[in-house]
Amino acid sequence: MAGLKTLASEELLRIHPGDAAALKIAEGEMVRVRSRRGEITVRANITDVCPPGVVSSTFHYAESPINVLTSPALDPVAKIPETKVCAVCVEKLSP
Incomplete structure (x- = not known):
């Protein structure tokens, strides 16, 4: 975990510039x-x-438990x- 925190000190949601513009989200703003x-x-x-x-994110930070969003389903083969x-759904939080 220490190595990951040297890259980013917190969880980040990676979002394409076009999508961010459409949602009026600026770099570093908090989103839901x-x-x-x-x-x-x-x-x-x-x-x-x-x-x-x-959108993409890691799932390593307890402060933003991204896995609460995911499905418990298993791939049927693997x-x-x-x-x-x-x-x-991604939305900008009000300032």
Whole structure:
């Protein structure tokens, strides 16, 4: 965990610049990320690393438990949890 914190001191939600602009989200602003399973608050990181329509995050920070958003379902063949595939809604928090 210490190594990860040298890269980022907190959880970040990576979001494409076009999506961020459409949602009026600026770099570093706090956003709410919701799924039908839960919600978290996290800081936005605007980057073209993610394609439009896709957001990304690590799941290493207890302060922003991203896994509360994901499904407990298992892939039917490999039996791997579907932690990396989840429909979410992102919204800017009011200042």
